[in-house]
Amino acid sequence: MEQNDASVKDMEAAAIAWSCSLHNVPHLGVKVVTDIVDGDKPTEEEFFENLSSAAKSLQEALPKVIAHVCGKHHHEL
Numbered sequence: 001m002e003q004n005d006a007s008v009k010d011m012e013a014a015a016i017a018w019s020c021s022l023h024n025v026p027h028l029g030v031k032v033v034t035d036i037v038d039g040d041k042p043t044e045e046e047f048f049e050n051l052s053s054a055a056k057s058l059q060e061a062l063p064k065v066i067a068h069v070c071g072k073h074h075h076e077l
Contacts, residue, residue: 008033026074030065032058 013029020027032054035046069077 006037009037028069028074028077030058030062032061 010029010031013031017027017029019025034050034054035041035043039046041049
């Protein structure tokens with residue numbers, strides 16, 4: 001994380017993407033950030049503080065993502 005100057009990390013979708021890659025299955029993941037890696041606040045506290053705004057952000061973005069990808073092949077994205 002420090003080597004790449006990252007402030008967020010993904011574990012759940014990364015595992016799904018890795019598995020899809022192993023089996024040559026197309027994958028598109030949509031995620032939202034709820035907490036900052038190694039931030040000043042405990043992860044659980046920061047997660048719950050940001051959950052509502054993260055959910056709202058995802059709710060607004062997801063219809064746009066779906067509209068963009070519908071009807072297209074994976075290689076067109």
